Structure formats: C-alpha cells, structure tokens
C-alpha cells in the first residue's frame with residue numbers, strides 16, 4: 462500500500478486576494494483587506510493584540526469560518542470550492558484550546574490525523590501506524606500512548622495536538638498559539654517541529670503572542686493592528702520597535718541577542 466503521503470509534492474502557495482475576515486463584533490473595513498501569498502518553506506507569524514482576529518483569520522483560512530469578501534486559493538484552487546477530503550489532506554489546523562470530543566487514548570487521538578488519508582471504511586495501515594508512532598516519538602509521547610487524553614496536562618495535550626497535525630502531514634500547517642501551555646523546553650521543541658516542517662517544504666502559518674519567538678523563528682510576519690491597516694513582509698524588516706509599540710499599545714525596550722532584536726515590555 463503506497464497511499465500514505467509524507468510530504469508536499471508541489472510547492473504550496475496559499476494566496477489571499479482582497480480577503481476580509483469576518484471578525485465578530487468588528488465593522489468590515491476595506492483598508493484591512495489582505496492580499497498576500499504564503500509560500501512553501503516559509504514560517505509566518507500572525508501577531509496582534511487580544512481580540513484583533515488572529516484566530517478568526519486562521520479559521521477563515523481553514524474554511525471553518527466564511528470569509529466576508531475576497532478569495533483564498535490553495536495552489537490556484539479556491540479553498541471554498543475544494544472537496545472537504547482533498548482540503549483535509551492538504552491543510553491542517555491546530556486549535557488554541559483542546560476539547561474532549563469523546564473518550565480516547567493518546568494513540569487513538571493522534572491516529573485521527575490519518576483519517577483524511579483513508580477512504581470510507583478503510584482501516585489504518587501499518588504505514589499509518591508508523592507515522593503516528595513517529596509523531597508520538599517526536600513529541601516525547603510514546604510513553605503516553607495508552608493514556609486517556611482527558612487525564613493529560615495542558616502542555617501534554619498541546620504536544621498531542623502537534624503530534625496529530627504531524628501525523629496528518631498536511632502541506633499547510635495552521636497553528637493557533639503553538640507554545641500555549643508549554644514549558645520552556647517544549648516551547649523550543651514545538652518551534653523546532655514547525656521549523657522542520659517548513660524546511661521540508663511545508664508552509665507554516667501560526668498566531669503568536671511572543672514577539673521574541675517571532676524574531677527567532679519566523680521568516681515572515683503579518684501584523685494585525687486594531688486601529689490601522691495590517692502590514693506583512695519579512696520578519697527582519699517588520700519586527701521593529703516602531704511597528705510593534707503601536708501594535709500592542711505597549712512601550713518596548715529593545716536590545717540585541719545573537720544578532721536578532723530582543724523586545725522587552727517596559728512598565
């Protein structure tokens with residue numbers, strides 16, 4: 462059986478044209494339209510204050526929320542017109558909070574990542590199991606595989622969610638706050654996992670709260686302002702004090718660490 466896809470076969474491009482996200486309780490403003498291309502191999506950070514619409518954007522890209530206007534195309538196909546099964550094979554999302562759907566072990570949960578690749582009534586193969594075990598191993602979860610998901614800590618669940626996305630192996634990774642709940646070691650591990658995916662030709666788009674994580678790991682950023690149009694471009698060009706202070710309405714001190722800026726909020 463050679464069904465299992467383990468990598469992106471064509472360079473992925475997720476193209477937004479005049480996209481307006483329907484952020485609840487916010488008036489639609491054409492000045493906030495997004496027209497940009499996310500390309501294979503890039504690590505995008507979406508940054509902005511609480512409630513500005515980062516999660517709403519990721520959910521819109523994943524077609525879980527209808528867009529207000531404009532278009533989203535994955536490799537020149539409108540995502541709104543793609544069959545759900547094809548979209549689920551190519552695009553995966555990790556949510557900010559993890560809900561208990563039904564009682565399941567860690568292994569069963571990560572196996573759900575393989576479902577988009579199975580035909581109706583088809584059972585998972587040894588190759589699926591190998592991918593799931595490799596994902597569990599990458600996130601240090603092999604010893605947890607028989608544990609009920611609901612017994613895990615917040616950080617352990619976050620690692621399960623990342624392992625599930627890894628098992629799904631989509632070419633587009635949409636990740637809502639990847640470092641949520643994680644201790645320092647696993648924050649770095651999570652970002653390494655995402656960087657590995659980008660290095661193998663996948664596209665990673667993630668929402669982030671920590672600008673220093675963005676300076677360290679992101680190739681590109683999209684800054685969503687509450688009161689002015691969004692800007693996007695390379696992380697190096699855009700992650701500056703002048704752009705970040707108005708983003709968060711917060712005064713920042715900046716220093717340098719290993720050639721990159723380090724931002725510190727000051728009271």
Ligand SMILES: Nc1ncnc2c1ncn2[C@@H]1O[C@H](COP(=O)(O)OP(=O)(O)OP(=O)(O)O)[C@@H](O)[C@H]1O
Nearest residue numbers: 484485486509510511512513514515516517518668
């Ligand atoms: N289901 C909902 N019903 C009503 N309002 C909602 C709903 N979901 C989100 N909102 C509102 O939409 C706005 C954008 O929310 P969103 O979660 O996209 O922001 P965010 O930038 O991801 O925020 P955070 O940094 O706090 O995670 C917020 O004002 C939020 O209160």
